[in-house]
Amino acid sequence: MAAARKATKSYLLAWDPVRQKEAWRAPNPGIVNGGVLSTGGGLVFQGDGDGRFNAYSATDGRKLWSFDARDSIMAAPVTYLANGRQLVSVVVGFGGAVALVGGELVWDRQGPRRNLSRVLTFALDGRATLPVRSAPTRIPVAVVPAVGDAAMIEAGRRLYLNTCAVCHGAGAKSGGVLPDLRRSAALRDRAMFHAIVGEGILSERGMAGFSANYDPGKIETLRAYLAKRAREDAGQW
Incomplete structure (x- = not known):
């Protein structure tokens, strides 16, 4: 199962509807990744299962920016104007059907994932930082007495x-x-x-x-x- 988890990958694919062919693709870790937002300014935003919130060039898929959200991002981001400022918000957190039933296939590099839900909002002049994420407490499986035949x-x-x-x-x-x-x-x-x-x-x-x-x-x-x-x-x- 560990080998299967390491081999499970995915990617964000941009499709050209006029030429009916792939325009570009960007690799993602694992199978638990977020929805996509494309903007009129030529940007594509997506969060991934390892907690990176990424911005790509809509033209060629180059990664232009990345932010460590410190937990999985499964939601799609949104963009909007507030008091004349363009903002991008995304819900951060691990959950949903795949997260529940997936078991070891959805673990991160350190094992089972934690869920630290929050909403993050970004602006070009933003300067806020996130608190340092503490290392998870891992409790190994203990030996228990056998039950039944x-x-x-x-x-x-x-x-x-x-x-x-x-x-x-x-x-x-x-x-x-x-x-x-x-x-x-x-x-x-x-x-x-x-x-x-x-x-x-x-x-x-x-x-x-x-x-x-x-x-x-x-x-x-x-x-x-x-x-x-x-x-x-x-x-x-």
Whole structure:
């Protein structure tokens, strides 16, 4: 999977509609990149998944300017006039369907991404700076006791793919927006795991309960699968 993540690239492509051919392309890191703004002044703005807000020449795709926004940019920028000043604003932050289900494929160079949402506005005479971004705290996956047999683990894997992967990531590896379940302390405690997944004791924090969908036996198969994934990846991100 790590090799697949390193090989996943993308690019911004400019298309000539008159000549019906590519005009230029600019490489982007990974697959999580932002929307595009083109201006009457011949500029093209786009943010990328590594947090760079870039301006290109609309004529040949040369990168003319770049700003470190210190978090992924997935939104499209906008430009407008305010009190006679031309401004460009963009929403910075990591999220959306790809960020949730993508798992390791959307990690940055240091592992799972954080989300530091903000709105940045730029002007030609702007002088503001961003605060220094602190290094993320990385907690490696801990070894947890095995739960269940091979058949139980396989049933849990299917349940995870059906219900959990869309938020907590492919292969039980979170992209970084929501918790990585391989690290959950609840994997060690059957009652706590069932209280969270079944009864929804963390529903106020966005984790709904699934007792109406799965009985305690099925929920235990999920714990078996996640415990296996934690044991496989112990010591990793």
